[in-house]
Amino acid sequence: MYKKLFSIIEVILLISVSSTVSILYTQNRFNEQYDKIDAKYNSTYGVFAIIRPDENGKWYILDDKNHSPIGIVSVAQFTDRIEVYYEHDYQDIYWSAVTPDDSLNLMDIDVGASVDRDKTKIFLAKSGKLINPSEVNMPVANIWIYINGKS
Known part of the structure; x- marks a missing residue:
């Protein structure tokens, strides 16, 4: 045994x-x-941040003891999009991922992005129609942003 x-x-x-x-x-x-x-590719980089709206629908970069942006320094909000700006321009962008979290998915909100060397433009849509980002006023909703490329 x-x-x-x-x-x-x-x-x-x-x-x-x-x-x-x-x-x-x-x-x-x-x-x-x-x-x-x-x-x-010589020198790759990763840019990362989480953005979130406050209760008034104003989007900001989440930066607290559990979340820190890397390489993203500011956010601007327009009636048709949100723009996040990198700390400096980059030579090449290899790939990017901009994704909504489960809170936005439950609200039937999708995100799409246009990536440039100095910023990313983020567009929000509800049920397939573009919406003003200020319409999202759920302070626990997040958009995750990650970009990889060459500086």
Whole structure:
């Protein structure tokens, strides 16, 4: 009986060790590939921020003890869009992601973006029709912004 129990423990330990080695190997391979991409494109960067409306529908960059923007310094609001500005112009933009959170999805609000070297323009739509960003006055709603490229 003890021999059988010992064998089960050995099997569990073997699975745990092999899983850990596999994860570490995969992470190392990912880092190697990322380093090759970074070297190829010279200097990649990531710009990140969360924007949110206050109770009056005025959008701002979330910056508190749990959330800090990276490379995004200001936000401007217009009747047809929101613009977020980077700390400096960038040479190339490789990809971007601008996504609404679950609060906006529950309100049937989608977002779309136009990315430029110095800013991102964000458009909001409800049920397929563009809306004024000030119409969203839900202080827990967030738009997540991430941009990757070359400085």
